[in-house]
Amino acid sequence: MVEQNALQLDTVFHALGDATRRHMLRQLADGEQTVSQLAEPFEMSLAAASKHIKSLEKAGLIRREVRGRTHICRLESGPLASASEWLVFYEHFWTGRLAELERLMREASPAPQSPRPKGK
Numbered sequence: 001m002v003e004q005n006a007l008q009l010d011t012v013f014h015a016l017g018d019a020t021r022r023h024m025l026r027q028l029a030d031g032e033q034t035v036s037q038l039a040e041p042f043e044m045s046l047a048a049a050s051k052h053i054k055s056l057e058k059a060g061l062i063r064r065e066v067r068g069r070t071h072i073c074r075l076e077s078g079p080l081a082s083a084s085e086w087l088v089f090y091e092h093f094w095t096g097r098l099a100e101l102e103r104l105m106r107e108a109s110p111a112p113q114s115p116r117p118k119g120k
Contacts, residue, residue, distance in 0.1 A: 008060065009086055012079045015059035020044075021052050025061060028075035035064075035071045 015021050024038045039049030053073060056062045060079040065072045 005082070008079065009083060011059040012061065012083045015055050015061055016083070018052065018055070021056055024052060024056065025075060025080075028062060028073060032072050032074045035073065038073060 016025075020042060023041065027033055027038060027041075035046060035049060035053060038053065039046055042049065053062065053064065056073075057064055060076055062073050063076050065074070
C-alpha cells in the first residue's frame, strides 16, 4: 500500500512537472473541456495535446469520457489532495525548523541596549 502510494505520488508530481499540463489542469478547474479546448491555448497538434492528457490521466488527475467522437476531460481532485498532504507535511516540518532557528538566534544575540544621551 505504501509503495503504491509512493508510485502514485511520483506519477502525480511527474505530471505536475510540466507547465502545459499544469495549465490544462487549471483550465479544467473551471469545468469540463474537450481535448480541442485544452489544446487551443498552445501551439501544438492534437496528438501532442493528447500525450499531455494521457500523462494527466495516468496520474489520475483527469478523467476522459468519450461522447460520440468528442473526448470530454474533467478534473479529478483526489490525487491533488494526496500531493497536497505530502507537501503540507514538509511545510510544517520546515516552518518548525525555521521557528526553532529564529528562537536560537534570539537567545544567542545580546539584548539591545538603550542609547546613552550625548555628553554624559
